Amino acid sequence: MKTKILLIEDNPDVRENTAELLELSGYEVDTAQNGKEGVNKAQKNHYDLIICDIMMPELDGYGVLHILSKNPETAHIPFIFLTAKAEKEEIRKGLSLGADDYLTKPFTETDLLNTIELRLKRKQQFAAHANPTAESLNNLYHKAKTLLDIKELSEHKKNKHYGEKQEIFNEGEKAHFVYFINKGKVKITKIDEYGKELILEILYPGDFFGYLSIVNGEHYLENAVALEETELVLIPKQDFLTFLLKDRDLSSSFIKMICRESVEKEKKLLEFAYSPVIERTANTLLKLAEKNPVISFSREELAEMVGTAKESLIRTLSQLKKDNAIEVEGKDIFIKDLQKLKSYASLK
Structure with missing residues (x-):
């Protein structure tokens, strides 16, 4: 599968020339002509790397980076800024916001490809840190x-x-x-x-x-x-x-x-406050199963994870078992029907 790159650039000549160069180098390229369009594409599709101009209409590069870095689905994507020579004083700002690298316009073909290869290699190396x-x-x-x-x-x-x-x-x-x-x-x-x-x-x-x-x-x-x-x-x-x-x-x-962890914990606290018990239970079981297919916790511990009383948890587990979404053996729980359990997790 080809490496997929999102190029966000408002200058049509730079956008077309850069996209053509990347495609000739074996990358799959998707383009956006402003920051707002770029954010929409990044949130709807999977990309291995994002290249983004700083000065753009609708939404500038800093805004794009800020939005994507707050989303756990996009926060991990390597992000490279494109900047004009006159904007060098802004480079530090971009890096401090979480950008991985920058290229100064006009850049050479070698500079572009080397920077991309370096960032993709770094992504693989640092994936272990997560x-x-x-x-x-x-x-x-x-x-x-x-x-x-x-x-x-x-x-x-x-x-x-x-x-x-x-x-x-x-x-x-x-x-x-x-x-x-x-x-x-x-x-x-x-x-x-x-x-x-x-x-x-x-x-x-x-x-x-x-x-x-x-x-x-x-x-x-x-x-x-x-x-x-x-x-x-x-x-x-x-x-x-x-x-x-x-x-x-x-x-x-x-x-x-840190961004991903903050968002996940905020989401968890909101679930405690507003989501039905059965939805919270299904979400908790799905998350625990990612670590270990055998979910082995006391009912008191599971109730604390779900944010409910032990009695309510037991009734909910019985309902999920009756619906063949899970199997229960003593204190061990197994997911029997993943799609059915996910349907409970997405209740509104």
Whole structure:
């Protein structure tokens, strides 16, 4: 399958010439003549990379990047700005908003193709950061040590063990570390105005957490608790921030992770407030099944994830089982009919 590129450019000559060059180089190209059209296309289609002019009618390049970076479906797409020589002072602004690279007009064929190839290669390399393994974590530290020239950076890593149901941190506590899960499971929760615990997500080996709090301010925004015997790697706040500031590619990767995480948690809280119990239950089961086809949690834990009473959850599971959407064996739940369960998840 060809790599698909979206080119957003209001100048017809630049747009046509660039598109022709990319097509001759083996890329599939879709074009948009202004920012508004570009956003609509990016949200409706799949693209491997976006090239976007800065100064355009309807919606400028900054607006395009801002909108797409807030959408989890488009936030991960490599984004290259096209800029005129007179706009060089704006380059820093674009990169700070999350752009991956820029090309100054007029650019050569070699510059264009090399930049695209580099960004696509970087995308593959940094895809591991969205769901890292212990090996990729060690690679991050090795790269950090090379980039930052910090002596004995690897010794700053602290491994810590937590028992079942042991608190890792609480909302409002000062944020000192970013955490990486080596073994075990962790739940991230919020307490609502009535004192009820709401589970926002369950994290597994290979997941990072706590970085949203580090970037947003000095205190943790949620609660974290080990669901079973868990081993975590604790990354000091300053090491993490320094690393991001020194490595623009990794910084961009984490910024996109943060955007995606923020949107998902906002959506989860809105579901708690407005969605029917059966819709929330179906969404929760689908999300958990992405990690493990055997959904094995106590009914109390599932009720907290769904944001309902245990009795209501049990009645809802019985309804889904009766409709052959799921199978239940003890505390284990299996998805029997994926499409049927998805239909419950999309109720309005």
